[in-house]
Amino acid sequence: MSILKVSLQDKSYKIIIGNDSYLALKKELDKKNNYFIIADHNAFINHGKAFLKIMNKAPADMMFISGEKDKSLDKVEKILKRMADVNLTRSDVVVSFGGGVCGDIAGFCSSIYMRGINYYQVPTTLLAQVDSSVGGKTAVNLAEGKNLVGSFFQPSGVYINKLILDTLKNREIVCGKAEMIKTACIKDEVFIQELLEGKELVSEKYIKQCIDIKRIVVQNDQFDFGERMLLNFGHTIGHAIEAKKGYGKISHGEAIAIGMALITKMSEKYGFSEKGTYNQLIKLLKMHELPYEYTGNVLELFKYISNDKKNVNQLLHLILLKKMGKAYIHKIKLIRFYDMLGTI
Ligand SMILES: NC(=O)c1ccc[n+]([C@@H]2O[C@H](COP(=O)([O-])OP(=O)(O)OC[C@H]3O[C@@H](n4cnc5c(N)ncnc54)[C@H](O)[C@@H]3O)[C@@H](O)[C@H]2O)c1
Ligand SMILES: [Zn+2]
Numbered sequence: 001m002s003i004l005k006v007s008l009q010d011k012s013y014k015i016i017i018g019n020d021s022y023l024a025l026k027k028e029l030d031k032k033n034n035y036f037i038i039a040d041h042n043a044f045i046n047h048g049k050a051f052l053k054i055m056n057k058a059p060a061d062m063m064f065i066s067g068e069k070d071k072s073l074d075k076v077e078k079i080l081k082r083m084a085d086v087n088l089t090r091s092d093v094v095v096s097f098g099g100g101v102c103g104d105i106a107g108f109c110s111s112i113y114m115r116g117i118n119y120y121q122v123p124t125t126l127l128a129q130v131d132s133s134v135g136g137k138t139a140v141n142l143a144e145g146k147n148l149v150g151s152f153f154q155p156s157g158v159y160i161n162k163l164i165l166d167t168l169k170n171r172e173i174v175c176g177k178a179e180m181i182k183t184a185c186i187k188d189e190v191f192i193q194e195l196l197e198g199k200e201l202v203s204e205k206y207i208k209q210c211i212d213i214k215r216i217v218v219q220n221d222q223f224d225f226g227e228r229m230l231l232n233f234g235h236t237i238g239h240a241i242e243a244k245k246g247y248g249k250i251s252h253g254e255a256i257a258i259g260m261a262l263i264t265k266m267s268e269k270y271g272f273s274e275k276g277t278y279n280q281l282i283k284l285l286k287m288h289e290l291p292y293e294y295t296g297n298v299l300e301l302f303k304y305i306s307n308d309k310k311n312v313n314q315l316l317h318l319i320l321l322k323k324m325g326k327a328y329i330h331k332i333k334l335i336r337f338y339d340m341l342g343t344i
Contacts, residue, residue, distance in 0.1 A: 002208060006134060006215050008154060008222060015134060015158040015215065017208050022054045025120060025159045029093070034060040036088050038079060038106040040098025041066040043124035046167040051097065051122070059095070060086040065102045068247070071140045073149065079109045083117075093118045093156070099125030099172075100132035104150070107138030111153035118156040124164050126176025126202065127253075130183065130210035131231075133158045135218040145309060146239075152223060160211070162204050175253030177201055177288045178234075182260060183210045185281065186230045187217075189325030195284055230327045233319040234260030240304035241294065257285050261292035266344045267320040272330060274323040281324065298341055306334050 001018035016024045029035050037059045039048065044064065052058070063079045083094075094117060096106030103121055110119035123133035139150030165173070180201055184191040191209055195201060214231070221228040238259030242250060264281050267273040285292045294301075305316070316337050318330045 004208070004212055004215055006154070007219055011136075011154040013155060013157050015160065015211055017160045017204065017211070019161055019163060021159040021161050022051065022122070025095075025122065025157065026055050028120065028157060029055055029057060029095075032091070032093050034086075034088060034092040035095055036060050036083055036086065036092065037062040037095045037097055038102060038109065039064055039096075040102040040124060042167075043098045043102070043164070047124065047164055048097070060088060060092065065098055065105060068101055068141070071101055071105055071147075073140055073142075075105065076109055076112075076140055079105070080113055083109070083113055088113070088117065090114050090117050093120060095120050095122060096155075097122045097124060099123065099128045103128055103132055104137070104139050104147075107136065107153055107155065108140055108150055111138055111151040116153065119153075121155045121158040123158065123160060125168060126165055126173055126207075127179055129160050129162070129165070129207050130176055131179045131214055133160070134211055134214050135228075136222070137224075148309075158211075160207065162202075162207060165202070171251055173202060174289055175251050178253035178257045178260075178290055180206060180210050181284050181288065181290070182231075182233050182256060183213050185260065185321055185324055186233050186319070186327035187213045187325065189323075192280070192284075192325040195287075196280065198287070201288060226329075229317055229329055230319055232317075233321070233327050234263060236305055236308070236316065236318060237262050237298075237301060239308070240301040243304040244296075244301055254291050257290035258292060258294050261285060262294060262298060262344060263318065264321055266340055267318075267330075269344060270340060272320050272322075277321050277323050281321075298344060299338070302338050302341060305337070 001020050004015040006013050041064045094110045096103045110117050121133040123129045136152050136154035138153050139147035142148040217228050234256040238256035241255040264278045268278045282292050314334045316332050316334055318332055319327055320330045321327050
């Protein structure tokens, strides 16, 4: 079992990784009167019984999440009412048992229930284990946009067990792999080298490596004003592809794989990335069954990019690779970006 510590003064917490990690959670829950589970439907069908057996104590109650459509204020209200109905207090805790969707809702509900109740993350998807379970970004969607309502609210602990991924669909594994490649691309040249040599990506070693990188980035920039933006590598174009194709038509992982490829093709062409970066990235994406080409005219993506509510004063914060394993923020006028996009 390995332990990583996210150091954020009074909001510090541990990430426990390994086959016995749920036993460590049980020890925490033993100290509490009550706990409330917010669980992903599929994760719970497959693993709920075994999980509860390890906890050896029934939760006060449970609520189930089934997909991105549940990331809504409507669902939040239902969950909060249920928490109140079973008299959950601030000395109790919430456990999120699911992927990024479940974690985002559970975190948000926890951040506002009685002005904040502690919660633990038990990530059950690869994406959640390598990325979303750490960092305390919580959110739900509005019709006006994804993740528009939320808060920064750090969990009190994160418990990762790779074995729980065995029942994940390949499509979801591929999604997580795209985020892992993204993480290696922005921060870790050694990791990149090992991946180019063909090392198995979905392993406990690399799950730990990715969440460790996320941990350090979050420690340096908890509220996303600087370094944390690096985690958006591939996402500016990726989100535009998701919006253009229609959510669900292309997976998030596939969209950001194409996003990483296009932005790197462009940045290498304009001398912002070292020569050869694009080819190395493509090699990695191909090795992991990820797409890298956009079928359509890339300029049709621009309107989705320019609509992004994160743009301030017509300025875009692009995340570019200096080379594989080293990313930086490049501020660029939207209009200039449009010109460059048109040439790739
Ligand atoms: N908070 C953050 O920092 C952050 C970072 C990245 C993404 N996100 C959010 O995460 C969400 C995507 O997360 P995701 O990719 O984990 O999707 P998800 O939570 O919807 O899970 C994907 C699918 O896997 C199923 N599933 C989950 N665990 C399973 C298991 N062990 N066995 C079988 N099936 C299982 C789910 O039912 C679902 O169908 C998005 O809403 C995104 O906005 C948040
Ligand atoms: Zn992502």
